[in-house]
Amino acid sequence: MRRPINSRTAAVRVGLYAIALLFVIVFVSPFVFMVMASFKPNQQIFGDLGSFRAFLPVGAVSLQNYRDVIATSGIGSYALNSAFITVSTVGAGLFVNSLAAFALARLEWRGKGLVLGLIVIMLIIPLEAIAVPMMLLVASLPTLGFDGGLTIQWSWLDTRLVQIVPFVANAFSIFFFYQAFNDIPRDFDEAAYVDGATPYQVFRHVIVPLSGTTFATVAIIQGLAAWNQYLWPVIVVPSAEARPLMVGLQQFFRFQTEWGEVMAYATLATLPVFLAFVFFQRWFVQSVMGSGVKG
């Protein structure tokens, strides 16, 4: 009686592994194709497509596509723009949103419940719903420049600023911090206050050190959104100077027939995210599982 059941469960397990591996192929092969094609000349990419050679580094493999794409596509300056936008958004966002969440979770003041309710309502308004009127708004905001003297320009269009400032304050980040801060026992604050700490010191030396994972999670969510953002720069950054990486890729893809170069661009644009994902994989997964259950 025992043996048939065991051999059946063994067969089921083999089947499960087969399905799991099949899905590994389904999810990984497009990226393998991208990376392999990026090292091959155009002719060979076409030739290899009919066989498994498309997924192997065979034939005339070289870095030529990378040299060409770096020389001609402007990817260098676009990557700098994206890096600057991502780092600024995350840096300012972590500070501003955690501080606001601290005021909501740890300080007592009138109107707190109302503000918290408003933030929850703001969670449901997607960027898509407000992007068009926001374009009109940022087209009439002032920027200070320096051109021999102080200059004021009345438009944020075509700047890096317009890709940073609107995304610093983030309702989701505030709410995420708020939930995490609420879980920290209040005894810690009280002990610090008894020792004469100010609220900012409590924030800086009690709450922040206890919330490393939360900060990492919020940094990943906001950073990924900033690096991959597409809709907003398509609307407000028409020219090349402040163009981010992903809009650059779309432009390059539309006006290029060199598949190898497009794949080299796509590989370079993915590399930073891929490295971050490999190293901080745990926090990426946590960011979704944590936010999904609570939110």
Added chain:
Amino acid sequence: MTPRWARKGRLAFLFGTPAMLGLITFLVIPFAMAIALTLTNQKLLSPQHVQAVGLANYERLLGLKVMRQDGIASSDGHVTFPRIRDVTRSSPTLRPYRPLGAMTWESTRFVLLARDPVFMRSLLNTALFAVMVVPLQCGLALGLALLVNAGLCGQRAFRTIYFSPVVMSMVVVAVIWAFLFNRDLGLVNQALGWLSGGQGTRIDWLGNPATAMPAIVIMSAWQGAGLQMLIFLAGLQAIPTELYDAARIDGATPLQRFVHVTLPGLSNTIAFVVVITTIAAFGLFTQVDVMTQGGPANATSTVMFYAIERGVRDQDIAYGSTVTVVYFVLIATLAILQQRFFARRAGAR
């Protein structure tokens, strides 16, 4: 006990101000502007004065009419109808309308007319996309979550790999898949060729109006399913193992355990996942903008794509805002309806 320090509202105000200022400027004000602008004829750059136009933008966007035509029967029994364009042109009320579809019933024809047929087409495309992608993506995600949760060796590696497309840029994913969907050389057609043993015709996935949207559906589900998989995994892990043990002792088969333990235990998670996937589906933009630009023949134009085309590329801010307000009302209504549906089902059980 909160110390006196912490009770000071002024300090809380100081801490909260940068964030609140940002949210008000870049969320609350644009949202209010969106609604206000739809009642005007605002352009981005225009010498004209901005005027209040009432609900004209909504009429232009949503205007629908059904026209009834009586056929003229010729002597051989053949029924002919007057040309739609001739009829609409000669009537002052029908003049701004364009035909959207027609249905003939005996000697009467009913013609559906729309003020903005491209928007109606985009709305239909978006709904079609959602109807296809939500079950596919959520089903795939649930399947993957069950697979990862089945206790295989290396399940964390599987989880990481299935999730990996989610963190990649949609632009990168769309560029890769544009190659995969290529008619003559794409790997999708190659794979189909192998599976069918060289039978069947090659599909021009993105060039054919009938297959362009399904192609985008497949790619989107592939890219996004890992996200919902993780949410399902969190839900699965929250189901107490005692329930499974009890079911096993009672002699329940794996299928019965799935239907009577897993699904009820996941009901809240399923509701949440379906709602967020539907909302995301209605925002479809990037895939279309990179791969098809709304074509062929408007077959992949979506509500968001149309809003950007009118509002940004034509700089008709008022009309583009009208599209986005309609979009917001749509997703808010859908989210509420779905929540109610799932809440009622949970109550019925």
